[in-house]
Amino acid sequence: MSLHIEAKKGEIADTVLLPGDPLRAKWIAETFLKDAHCYNNVRGMLGYTGLYRGKRVSVQGSGMGIPSALIYCHELINNYGVKNLIRVGSAGSYQEHIKLKDIVVAMAASTTSGINNTRFVNSDYSPTASFDLFIKAVQYAHENGIPIHAGNVLSSDEFYEDDPEAYKLWAAYGVLCVEMEAAGLYTVAAKHKVKALALVTISDSLVTGEQLTAEERETSFGKMMEIALSLA
Structure with a gap:
């Protein structure tokens, strides 16, 4: 048992889906997994394990932002031996052609x-996805007619920026969207030599100002989930 996850040894699968919102974890378990049971309720950060097409899969809420996500990723890897970490989250579009409910593979x-500043002093570390998970996700999407975008995303520490125009510099350099966890996820996975991939669905657009409701963010990401679960 770890500090933030009360699961017993063996209760968590090798592959874990990581939504930030614990209620999205509950929705995923109830919607997609067979015989799902809740293994964690510490701090209300729900975690479940069940079966998807006969394979064990877990889903664990990870909270908002890199510091929160790193707590759960570290414990999942080091306390429970998890091998594949797949973020399933929401993001804000930085590009005009990337619309609400579009899927981005980071x-x-x-x-x-x-x-990473204390790890790589006076240097820039570039966290990247696991190629194995990335190529499998892209292939599944193409074979099943699910449109996706793939490229660089921004993991921001701030949800509410002081400067509403700040996104334009990132957009000019080809960054597709903004979210809050992928850079931390990719870094901790690289450190511990496990696989990680971040999939996000566009919930709002900094270009147009459009946004999904809180309920839509929680329950309307079915196609992204289909891709994520295909990797289990």
Whole structure:
């Protein structure tokens, strides 16, 4: 048992899906997994294990932001031996052609976080996805007619920016969207030599100002889930 996850040894599968929202974890378990049972309720951060097409899969809420996500990723890897970490989250579009409910597969994650500054002094570390998970996700999407975008995303430490125009610099350099966890996920996975991939569905657009409701963010990400579960 770990500090933030009360599961017993063997209760968590090798592959774990990581939504930030614990209620999305509950929705995923109830919607997609057979015989799902709740193994964690510490701090209300729900975790479940069940079967998807006969394979064991777990889903664990990870909270908002890199510091929160790293707590759960570290414990899942080091206390429970998890091998595949797949973020399933929401993001804000930085590009006009990337619309609400579009799916983005993060090849790499830029960041405004200082999470790696003490590790790589006076240097820039570039966290990237596991190629194995990335190529499998892309192939599944193409074979099943699910449109996706793939490229660089920004993992931001701030949800509410002081400067509403700040996104334009990142957009000019080809960053597709902004979220809050991928750079931390990719870094901790690389450190511990496990696989990680971040999939996000566009919930709002900084270009147009459009946004999904809180309920839509929680329950409307079915196609992204289909891709994520295909990797289990």
